[in-house]
Amino acid sequence: MRANAPSGAAATRAELPLRRALSGRRPLWLALGLLLLGALALASVAVGTRTVGWPDIALALRGQVDSIATAAVSARLPRTALAALAGAALGLSGAIMQGVTRNPLADPGILGVNMGASLAVVIGIAWFGITALEQYVWTAILGAGAAAVFVYGIGSLGRGGATPLKLALAGAATSVAFSSLVAAVVLPRADLAGGIRSWQIGGVGGATFEGIGHVAPFLALGFGLAMISARKLNALALGDELAAGFGERVARARAWAAAGAILLAGATTAICGPIGFVGLVVPHACRLLTGTDHRWLLPFSALAGACLLLAADILGRLIARPAELDVGIVTALLGGPVFIWIVRRQRIREL
Amino acid sequence: MSQAPFPPITAPRIAALRRQRLRGWRRAVLGLAIAVAALVALTLMLGQSFTPPAEVWRVLSGQDAPGAAFVVGQLRLPRAALALLAGASFGMAGAAFQILLRNPLASPDIIGISSGASAAAVLGIVVLGLEGAALSLMAVLAGLGVAVLIYGLSFRGGIAGTRLILVGIGISAMLDSVIAYVLARAPSWDLQEAMRWLTGSVNGARLDQALPLAVTLILCGGLILSRARDLETLRLGEDTAAALGVRVGRARATVILAAVALIAVATAVTGPIAFVAFLSGPIAARMTGPRGSALLPAALVGALLVLVGDYAGQFLLPARYPVGVVTGALGAPYLILLIIRANRIGAT
Numbered sequence: 001m002r003a004n005a006p007s008g009a010a011a012t013r014a015e016l017p018l019r020r021a022l023s024g025r026r027p028l029w030l031a032l033g034l035l036l037l038g039a040l041a042l043a044s045v046a047v048g049t050r051t052v053g054w055p056d057i058a059l060a061l062r063g064q065v066d067s068i069a070t071a072a073v074s075a076r077l078p079r080t081a082l083a084a085l086a087g088a089a090l091g092l093s094g095a096i097m098q099g100v101t102r103n104p105l106a107d108p109g110i111l112g113v114n115m116g117a118s119l120a121v122v123i124g125i126a127w128f129g130i131t132a133l134e135q136y137v138w139t140a141i142l143g144a145g146a147a148a149v150f151v152y153g154i155g156s157l158g159r160g161g162a163t164p165l166k167l168a169l170a171g172a173a174t175s176v177a178f179s180s181l182v183a184a185v186v187l188p189r190a191d192l193a194g195g196i197r198s199w200q201i202g203g204v205g206g207a208t209f210e211g212i213g214h215v216a217p218f219l220a221l222g223f224g225l226a227m228i229s230a231r232k233l234n235a236l237a238l239g240d241e242l243a244a245g246f247g248e249r250v251a252r253a254r255a256w257a258a259a260g261a262i263l264l265a266g267a268t269t270a271i272c273g274p275i276g277f278v279g280l281v282v283p284h285a286c287r288l289l290t291g292t293d294h295r296w297l298l299p300f301s302a303l304a305g306a307c308l309l310l311a312a313d314i315l316g317r318l319i320a321r322p323a324e325l326d327v328g329i330v331t332a333l334l335g336g337p338v339f340i341w342i343v344r345r346q347r348i349r350e351l
Numbered sequence: 352m353s354q355a356p357f358p359p360i361t362a363p364r365i366a367a368l369r370r371q372r373l374r375g376w377r378r379a380v381l382g383l384a385i386a387v388a389a390l391v392a393l394t395l396m397l398g399q400s401f402t403p404p405a406e407v408w409r410v411l412s413g414q415d416a417p418g419a420a421f422v423v424g425q426l427r428l429p430r431a432a433l434a435l436l437a438g439a440s441f442g443m444a445g446a447a448f449q450i451l452l453r454n455p456l457a458s459p460d461i462i463g464i465s466s467g468a469s470a471a472a473v474l475g476i477v478v479l480g481l482e483g484a485a486l487s488l489m490a491v492l493a494g495l496g497v498a499v500l501i502y503g504l505s506f507r508g509g510i511a512g513t514r515l516i517l518v519g520i521g522i523s524a525m526l527d528s529v530i531a532y533v534l535a536r537a538p539s540w541d542l543q544e545a546m547r548w549l550t551g552s553v554n555g556a557r558l559d560q561a562l563p564l565a566v567t568l569i570l571c572g573g574l575i576l577s578r579a580r581d582l583e584t585l586r587l588g589e590d591t592a593a594a595l596g597v598r599v600g601r602a603r604a605t606v607i608l609a610a611v612a613l614i615a616v617a618t619a620v621t622g623p624i625a626f627v628a629f630l631s632g633p634i635a636a637r638m639t640g641p642r643g644s645a646l647l648p649a650a651l652v653g654a655l656l657v658l659v660g661d662y663a664g665q666f667l668l669p670a671r672y673p674v675g676v677v678t679g680a681l682g683a684p685y686l687i688l689l690i691i692r693a694n695r696i697g698a699t
Binding site for chain 1: 456505513517528531546668684686691696
């Protein structure tokens with residue numbers, strides 16, 4: 001990718017005025033993002049097969065669940081919380097992965113990390129009889145880590161190391177392969193929780209506050225690791241030699257950041273199943289708004305990821321009425337074109 | 352070095368070498384054909400119970416065979432026929448794509464053409480209530496549309512292999528979502544049906560479904576085979592092939608059209624049986640070696656894969672699987688292996 005550096009620099013220079021104008025208003029964007037998140041959360045509680053009015057929402061929030069409307073609201077509350085949390089985790093995980101690998105195509109879905117977590121959980125349930133949600137989380141994180149190491153290993157074989165296209169190809173192929181294996185493991189076991197669908201296509205439909213409680217510590221740890229590594233990711237973005245010259249321990253910084261990303265992706269997959277493309281789309285959009293400084297990019301990615309997944313979940317409930325569309329299906333429909341757009345760009349610039 | 356290390360290359364020697372290679376190719380094809388025939392016979396005889404060959408023959412030749420008529424004629428025969436025809440279609444079309452794009456990863460089931468045909472078939476059945484020829488036509492058109500789309504999207508002053516494959520993977524993720532969406536809107540989400548359109552299955556086969564498959568296989572398969580020599584020449588690169596007298600554009604368009612039709616018509620019946628198109632070509636090439644065209648052997652290998660996969664999925668494994676899950680589990684490790692090898696060589 002060395003030869004591409006001049007064209008990359010030129011593109012950046014052309015985008016610079018726009019970027020500067022946009023990133024100067026970061027606090028404004030942050031406020032707008034929070035507002036949007038609040039609005040989407042309200043909409044997510046109100047909208048669905050049965051649309052609920054404000055009075056009922058207010059009643060349900062105060063703990064009254066006497067009527068059908070308030071019951072619907074109280075059933076949608078954990079779902080809304082989970083969509084926001086999972087979206088934030090996936091957006092953040094994608095942003096870290098793009099920073100760690102300096103690859104614009106990195107995303108826990110595309111790199112096969114989510115499918116790896118899914119396969120691990122499925123194997124754990126079917127062959128080792130794990131049943132508790134805590135065990136799911138550990139297994140998923142283990143699977144996510146193994147898949148990440150595996151894909152990165154394959155993608156960096158050969159000349160030029162882990163180039164964006166090679167890494168994406170290795171990840172996408174691994175993801176397809178894992179998805180096949182998930183089907184093979186789950187299909188004979190009709191008794192598996194959620195069945196085959198939920199382990200091949202992620203959704204937030206079956207959310208409970210108890211389930212969220214089980215993954216929350218892992219997510220919190222992941223968020224913490226992510227925020228600590230923001231500054232390190234900035235150093236890594238300069239290139240390994242330069243980062244080392246600034247006194248950064250490159251390998252260690254990478255390992256911590258990657259651990260955070262894997263923790264977030266694995267814990268999310270343990271409860272939602274594999275949801276793709278959120279981690280791809282969100283950081284790209286945020287980079288336009290905030291610039292490349294990871295101290296801003298990471299929180300923004302979390303915020304935007306939460307908004308995106310909430311919106312996708314609401315959309316999934318609306319377009320297939322009276323049935324529901326799993327949020328993983330919606331994100332694939334929305335994210336596919338973005339993926340193709342990035343692949344299509346003349347030269348894929350390293351981040 | 353006063354003497355050449357090899358005997359001088361003369362015309363008779365080249366002819367002898369060529370004959371020898373052709374003989375090897377013929378032997379491989381014959382062996383595969385015998386294996387396919389034997390498997391078809393075996394799947395007609397074996398199932399939950401054993402039916403003696405004489406009984407099977409009585410059913411096939413239309414004589415009265417009270418005990419076996421239903422099991423053999425209604426259950427096993429349609430299944431075997433569909434497995435044979437769909438496998439051959441996928442195998443040949445996959446090999447044609449791989450040869451044409453000179454990349455083993457560029458098979459129609461990885462770059463989304465099968466998913467396109469499958470999405471169209473699901474849409475046609477669930478939303479429009481189509482069946483038969485109209486359904487096949489819709490699948491063919493969708494497959495062609497996806498092929499054109501992928502080509503257009505990955506064209507940037509020449510086709511880069513990796514870009515084409517990644518664009519295809521992106522499209523196929525979207526199309527799989529479309530399939531899931533349509534199935535979610537269907538009156539009842541039926542796991543068997545969902546598995547058929549996402550990974551392929553020959554469950555519930557009927558004999559009348561085999562007819563369009565057979566016709567397409569004969570017409571389009573013949574068309575592709577008639578271009579086999581052009582395809583072999585195209586392996587050398589477009590410019591070389593053009594210099595050697597191949598009409599590159601026309602040959603390519605013919606082969607793509609025929610291969611997409613093969614894939615789409617088969618997919619409209621059985622769903623996109625996972626990885627058969629992707630696996631058949633490389634396995635066939637390994638069996639025949641670098642001699643002769645891999646198309647016919649690939650068709651036979653495809654038939655073999657689906658027949659074996661379906662039989663294993665029904666009777667050999669602890670649970671009953673649709674054939675696509677079995678071939679998917681077979682193909683998945685090979686896909687990863689192929690990527691590892693490609694990266695080692697530096698092909699991507």
